[in-house]
Amino acid sequence: MKAIVTVMLKTGVLDPQGKAIGHALHNLGFAGVGEVRMGKVIELELAETDAARARQEAEEMARKLLANPVIESFKVEILA
Amino acid sequence: MKAIVTVMLKTGVLDPQGKAIGHALHNLGFAGVGEVRMGKVIELELAETDAARARQEAEEMARKLLANPVIESFKVEILA
Amino acid sequence: MQAALLLFPGINRERDMIQAVRQSFGRAPAIVWHKETELPAGTDLVILPGGFSFGDYLRCGAMAAHSPVMRAVREHAGRGGYVLGVCNGFQILTEAGLLPGALLRNAGLRFLSMETRLSVERADTVFTRNWAPGAVFRAPMAHGDGNYTARTETLDRLEGEGLVAFRYADENRNGSARRIAGVFSPNLRVLGLMPHPEDLVDPLLGGTDGKPLFDSLAAA
């Protein structure tokens, strides 16, 4: 199975990258852009074939390594 | 509307970050992890209210700035 | 040779570059703010120094490549003008499509700040003629994203057309394809490289290994 872990900074935590991207998009003429936040996405090939267990495993990886719980939150998506 | 742009390195471009994460996950005891790829996700608040036009706009942003076509591919998702 | 140095927000090696240019050219380059839409009249050489333009957030050099001044730089290059991009300047030139390829995160995923050795791959260009063919010189490097990459066809073309400017001659620490440290445009008038010859132009600061680059340009 494939797991997709998306890691974003928690709301309230300053996101300098998102801020700078928003700024650059405005300068490029995209006037309708509001807040921009940037995060990471990690695609994992998993040997696990059961979706529920795959999710559990990916969540554990996120908690242990992929996300920094002090400033980041994450979400997991499982693809067949 | 909200647009989510996911930017990944093209297949064939070496992804040292993904590789390092895969390595670290193995060291943590996650044996069933195969290939790992890491990318970026950019969440954009858009003033646009029409989903099709919002998608078009986000794709243009991705082509112009958010992704580097030499090494990266992107995909756009629109949320209400 | 009239030089103009581009200043993008977040650039931080402009002082180093100005010092090196002043020493070889006898005068400092004109400073051009990124929001300008024209280069100073009579500009022969445009220099993009190192640093972290726009913080290098998103991708190194990506935002700077879209600055207003870059349209003028494109025109200048199109007219056959000289362009030198060092470190972040190199990254900006690839992002702007003025040089092929891209610079990825260093293979070891760490910032690398140390002296390296570069081999001069051709000594018959306006940038390199003060070196002997095949010369190896020292240059400090300081970057997190210097891992040069391009499609295999592009790399073969660069090699075939003699557009590789410098290669790492000691260790290929950042993992660059074919040890490439710098490349030329097809007309040999645009040069981008990762290490910093501008930081080695004074015996007091460790040597003058980087000076031939500026002396070559000054003589043109």
Place this chain on the structure above:
Amino acid sequence: MSEVSETLARSFGLDAEEWGKVLEIMGRAPSLTELGIFSVMWSEHCSYKSSRVWLRELPTEAPWVIHGPGENAGVIDIGGGLAAVFKMESHNHPSFIEPYQGAATGVGGILRDVFTMGARPIANLNALRFGDPALPVTRRVVDGVVRGIGGYGNCVGVPTVGGEVNFHPAFNGNPLVNAMTVGVARADRIFLSAAAGVGNPVVYVGSKTGRDGIHGATMASAEFGAASEEKRPTVQVGDPFTEKLLIEACLELMETDAIVAIQDMGAAGLTSSSVEMAGKGGVGIELDLDAVPQRETGMSAYEMMLSESQERMLMVLKPERAEMARAIIEKWELDYAVIGRITDTGRIVVRHRGEVEADIPLSPLADQAPLYRRPAALPPKPARLAPLERHAPLDRALLTLIGCPDLCSRRWIFDQYDATVGGQTVKRPAEADAAIIRLEGGRRALAMTVDCTPRYCAADPEEGGRQAVAEAWRNLTATGARPLAVTDNMNFGNPEKPEIMGQFAAAIRGMASACAALEFPVVSGNVSLYNETEGRPILPTPAIGAVGVLEDAAQAVGYAARPGLALVVIGATRGELGCSLFLREIYGREEGAPPPVDLAAERRNGDFVRARILAGGVAACHDVSDGGLLVAVAEMALAGDCGVTLEGAGTAEYWFGEDQARYVLAVAEPAALLAAAVAAGVPAQHIGRAVAAKELTLPDGLAISLPQLREAHEGFFPRWFA
């Protein structure tokens, strides 16, 4: 204004007596915002309430001191119309919680302290202490801290050129991250923080304010319903790009005649900057929080006053220059907002959404700030180490020592720091005992170093404090620089424990004696207390940052030996193994008294060495510190990539003793040097010479190949992080 209770005040860290003073000053119960202002202004961090009485004992004056402690950073005259502006500051706790961001924002904060005075930052250094390398958490913290320091410093474009790193289990739950910045300004154009000029606008510059790092105490107290949406992050994220813009914008603005006073928003943000600026100027200040640039919606007055959002500055401007100032700030795409004005009321008045949220008289807030002379139990002097019976062979001991975490090469660390940006780096890490940075446009250069030996301080804080200052002075001297002044970072445990306060007092006494004897005044500093985990304190660590000057950068020497040169040790070697690394690493013993510092000998030997270097006869010089003479010699061989043949006495005491006030000089003409030493009354001894053969030959005939030595020296960090 919502009223608050003593219970709430307690949870904000005010004790009963302090709460009583608040009521007395206010004549009523304070509002929440007022309580917040009192609590942060009277916190240990802002008020130095436990340390102030002791800090007064440090010498702070010399003819070259322009501004001593009390300003954002110390300022000294370095000749040529220039001033060096420097300070060191800790970010210990944040670096344990979130190593990358903690260290990064530490660097950002200390940079602001320096450029707020009008100086362009020219170098960063850092003093780091970590726990036991065998613990996984230590590895994680080291990795994050090093990346954070590099991530911030490299991006702002200030070279990181020096530092030190120690490991000890006492730092397991409490690493120390002390960051130092050195800047240079015109001596006649230093910017200060004292506000002046009734009616002058108070201007906010930089990043927008968010709910970053708001006083932990508020989190516990839900009763004032101050937005309990999501547990708020107290971790601040650094934005080095914005800091770079802020540096350039401020320095450009400082070229004009617009600024009356300026202060960075550091700890306690808007509160401490506004209170201190107005307080120092003896004026009043009014703030209108509706005008504060905000990153988040619905922020309360309390939150805005206590936010520790990074990359922000507060200025008092001349009104007629305000629009020009705005243009400069906005050119750098930073927020600019007039958020208040200077008044003659002697009060700080804070308004938000039409309400007065705080109205406090400033002088009692400062004058009646708590000041404690806490009980201090001076530690007993340790007994001297009894002689050792048996010794490991010298070659094996050297290989073990030079590869141990406290002595191995720091290359893996400093290779991640840009050391050359700016184009003025004369000596980068591991080339000389101090980093050397030339000053743009001339030949003058600054030398800088950070030093402290916590294991000495733990055994004998007075001797340890003295030694830290002496070592810093020695490291500057060893390059040929004239040592000028010191910044300190006092890292200690809980000051409410008499034995900790005793360590503090003793360390200060030792430092003061050395500063006085070496004419090496303290011009700035920082105190970090309560460094404890589960009641166990860190090793007392009075980190010393120091700056010296060279008239001509070309006179600076490094410590790389060259084949053919003779090696001469200056200073007496008695073989002090107490508290030595030899004793710890080879015997597993942390015992004895640290090597005593003889300040007269220190001065005499150092002045002699410096004079020889400036006279031009010295090719390389290295001070003898951790690991003793043999380690110093081995480092000179490694740096020069050459061999060394040693002669003379062969005991471990001699080669690994950590006697102070010593240097190894590499010279072409040893006879002249030895004669001069005799004439000057300075102990000197020829100990061998550097050779082309890549081998270190010890007096007893044992030999170590240079590659083997190098592998031992360079191996630890790369292996640890493989």
